Amino acid sequence: MVAQRLLSFATFSVVLAASSSALADGDPEVGKKLFFERGCAVCHSFDGTAKQGPTLIGIVGKKRQVITSEKPREIIADEEYIRRSVLQPNHDIVQGYVPGAMPGLPITPDEARHLASAIVKLSGSATPEEKPxxxxxxxxxxxxxxxxxxxxxxxxxxxxxxxxxxxxxxxxxxxxxxxxxxxxxxxxxxxxxxYVELFRAPPWTRWIPLAVMPIALLFFVCSVSTKSPTMAGMEKTVAFEPRGILRITRHPMLWSFALWGFAHIAANGDIASLILFAGITMLAILGMMHIDSRRRVTLGDAWTPFVEKTSLVPFARGNVGKAFAEIGAIRILVSLVVFGAFLHFHKAVIGVSPLP
Structure with missing residues (x-):
């Protein structure tokens, strides 16, 4: 028994020392910078904070239960494991996590070396950096x-x-x-x-925002370029014939926020995201009913014909072809350009890539 414990301790010490030595050629500062630039900080922390993925504090030299080629096994987090996890994130799946939860990123072997060096340096920290x-x-x-x-x-x-x-x-x-x-x-x-996980969103849910957001952005672009009595200060336009996006819904802006919130609820499984995006979605939906009720009082009989020609729920009145013909190619093109900008700047602004 004593011999086994000594052997285990010796193995642990050798692995830790070997890992630190083998990775000494990597630059920890470069690795730490890459850690944030490549979005690793979204799922893993340097300070012990619980996130979607395990914290990297003290990871080197620890035993980990993983699934490799659909078979469970126990490994020790060493140099090879760290580099493999960076370059091939789905090779060894830590038990409790689903394949694809960690997206594959275009990381070069040199970048993996720097990242691993940063992780080794972090693993040796006795007192994790704390932040409020x-x-x-x-x-x-x-x-x-x-x-x-x-x-x-x-x-x-x-x-x-x-x-x-x-x-x-x-x-x-x-x-x-x-x-x-x-x-x-x-x-x-x-x-x-x-970060408090409520459910683990399957990898395929990351496609939902990509499918929904172009529609949400089209609704938003149309809402700011179409006169509507549902918008503040435009009550007098209630006498106008509904055109374009108003043939689809009389609340295009609020539907853009509702779709945005809904799409991001589906792709995030933590309590904070649920509260934020559910709040935005709820305000958008309640706001539609609130505006309808207010306009019914403030506009009186003038409001009725507009309501009869439009709908709260998108596409409920039909006339989709005519609506898109009036929306025009320019608004659709602008929406796609805005969507492309969202994809490009999402990781820099939000900290996580929107791509699966």
Whole structure:
């Protein structure tokens, strides 16, 4: 028994020493930079924070239960394992994770060497770097403020009280400031919230945003380039004949946000993402009903013909061919260009590649 323990300890020490020595030719600082540039930090942490993938603190020299070629086995995280995991992420699947959860990235052998060197250096850290974290409670509070702030302040009774006391312009200014401030707080709370997995999104769900977002962006582009009585300050256009995107839905902008939120709920399995994107989706859907109810009161009989010619649910009225003919090729092209820009800048801004 004592001999076995000594042998295990010796094996552990040799592996750790060998790994550190073998990777000494890599540059840890270059590796750490690559770690963030290539999006590794989205799923793995340098500070012990729980994310979609395991933290890299203390990984070198540890035993790991993996699935290799559909067979379970136990390995020790050494130089070969680290480099293989970087270059061939689906070769050894850590038990509890699904194949494809770690996307394959165009990493060169030299870059893998630098990354592995950074991981080895991190593994030897006795005191992980700590950074302040937020909480799920703060995200819930900021999301509720964002959703309820929009709905409550824009309701006829509340809005009427404020407009009578401070005037329309001051109300619109305060409303805009509160809306922007709550959105910023919500975004900051989301970025600082701990990663708590609710379910593990299958790899195929990463295709959902890619399929849905072009439609959402087309709705958004059309909404800002089409006069509609559902938009603030355009109530007088209720007498116009609905054209283009309004033949598909009378709430194109809100549907663009609803589709965006829904698509990202499906592709993310953590509680923070569910709260954020569900909040945005809920505000968009409730906002449509809220606007319809408000316009029914403020526009009276003039609102009825517009409602009869349009629909809340997209494509419910038909006339799809005529709608797209009126939307035109330019709006579709602009939407595709915006979508391409989203794909290009998504990793730099959000920190994760949108591609499967």
């Amino acid at each position: 974290r937020g909480s799920i409670g703060a995200l819930v509070a900021s999301t509720l403020l964002f959703v309820l702030g929009h709905l409550v302040l824009s309701s006829i009774p509340v809005r009427g009280i404020f407009e009578r006391r401070i005037g329309v312009k001051w109300f619109q200014t305060i409303y805009s400031i509160l809306a922007i401030a709550s959105a910023i707080w919500m975004e900051m709370s989301y970025r600082a919230a701990p």
